[in-house]
Amino acid sequence: MLSRPSPLTDAVAALMTQACGRLVATQDEWLPPLTADALTAVGLEAAANDPALRAAAERAFHATFLDWFGHTMVHPGEPVPVRLNDAVRQISRELVLLGLEDVAISAYSAGQARAFALLIDAAFSVTDDPAELQILLETATWSMSSFVERTVAAVDDLMATEREDVARAGRAEVRQAVELVLSGAEITPGRAESRLGYRLDSSHVAIIAWTEQGEAGVSELETATRTIVHGGRRALAVAPSSSTRWLWTPGTELQAVVERVQATARQHAPVRFALGGPHSGIAGFRRSHREALRAQRFASGPASGERAVTVFDDVHLLSIMLSDQEEARDFVERVLGPFAGADASVIQTVAIFVESGCSVRETAARAFCHRNTVLRRLALARRDLPRPLEDNAVQVGVALRLVGHLERRAAVPGSS
Incomplete structure (x- = not known):
């Protein structure tokens, strides 16, 4: 001064x-x-x-x-x-x-x-x-x-x-307004915005944050929620339960939101996140939240693996297929055939190969193994797959992801 x-x-x-x-x-x-x-x-x-x-x-x-x-x-x-x-x-x-x-x-x-x-x-x-x-x-x-x-x-x-x-999560009036908007009740955008303290006339990405780790996880959940709410453009947050937070953040760039959430997840390991896609207006507010809920259901429990952040776009196809698990099992059997019982290292190499656009060089780098090892494992896979791998790479990739989810869900009573 x-x-x-x-x-x-x-x-x-x-x-x-x-x-x-x-x-x-x-x-x-x-x-x-x-x-x-x-x-x-x-x-x-x-x-x-x-x-x-x-x-x-x-x-x-x-x-x-x-x-x-x-x-x-x-x-x-x-x-x-x-x-x-x-x-x-x-x-x-x-x-x-x-x-x-x-x-x-x-x-x-x-x-x-x-x-x-x-x-x-x-x-x-x-x-x-x-x-x-x-x-x-x-x-x-x-x-x-x-x-x-x-x-x-x-x-x-x-x-x-x-x-x-x-932005304070859990306020009764905010939670009530959110429930009215999500239920499709008659409430004008102006009145809803006034009660929410959040603009509804733009594009939104819905986020669900939750923990399955008890009181220690809830403390991390609160901190993670504050990080997202106060980071970048301000978000809306409410608490439907002590261990879950519903959030919406303005924006059309999903990847930017995903990266911000992933950075938060790395700092708060007990907390997990599910994201919907970016959609506009009140209808988009509801739709993105529905997608986040579907991503959360897909990600929760033993079927989720170790992923801390689940994006609806990444699991949309799998969630549709898993809605009929009998049909999903039939799809896996038809696409993978005997290869479904292959050694785990071979299955993992094929999964990376498909994700890498069928590049042997990139697969070797990502799998931390020699190029010849990749070629040998791919040869084993081609021997057991019903159709040539390169001609059916997309379906093989989907089937491999389904296998893990079907096995984990089968291990959970009442999940099939």
Whole structure:
């Protein structure tokens, strides 16, 4: 923070009052373009063009920069107190809902630069004395910088509170609103968004996080949920039970969400995740959650193996086939034939070979074995498979994945 300059002389204080007074009087001329320029400068062109969001930002900037000009007009050279009124609270909550907290802070800095440029012009309009201008602008630089710095800190704290409030899992009113939306009950998007604290008019990826590790797992579940909710664009989270969390995060890029969840899973081993695909609007909110539920059912229990993150797109075909286990067993038998009883190392090599696009070189690298070993195992597989491997690679890959799930489900009473 800049050090405070010496107190203003009466003459310079009068000039600062005059300069700020001119800006207060002409606020309708400079405030709208200042807002639009500040939003555009930090990559919020869409917000600048959204009438409702732009109006909210104008009110917040009005409450911030006009507050500085108005206070300085009356008390030139004195520190300006920070007051977060309803307009600042409204835009803070709106930007939290949009996941734009970081750029919101940058917008204040951009606004400060434009407000100071206005003050420079106003200063030159009231005096052309170099000494008076230097003192006036040095004092204004210290005062405005200090004011914006304290405002940004206060807004950051406010956003943290808003973020914690709208994202807190398990709140009864949020859970009830989620259940209404998921059930297809008659509730307007605006009312639902107000109760959820979450925008429904964009694309969503649903996530289900759960643990099967008791109290120790629940503690990790809470931490993992907070990590996802507060990381990147803000997510919605509710707690249907003590060991499960339902989440939705805005976005159309599934892979980006998967990578974020995988990073969280690596830090919180007892917690497992199932993800739906990205879908838009209220209908997409429901559909992605249904897909996440199907992925969770596919992933839960002994049939899941060791995978911590299950994505619906990766198991969609398998889940369809496993819905009729008798048909799935028949498919495996027809595709694999005697190969279903091959040595585990051979089966694993063939699975990697199929996943690698039938590349011997890549299979050897991924299986950590010599190329000749891969070729020998593939020869054994070709001997037992009913159809040539390269001509039937996709079905062989699906059948191999089905084998493990069928065996694990057969080991669970009541799962067949």
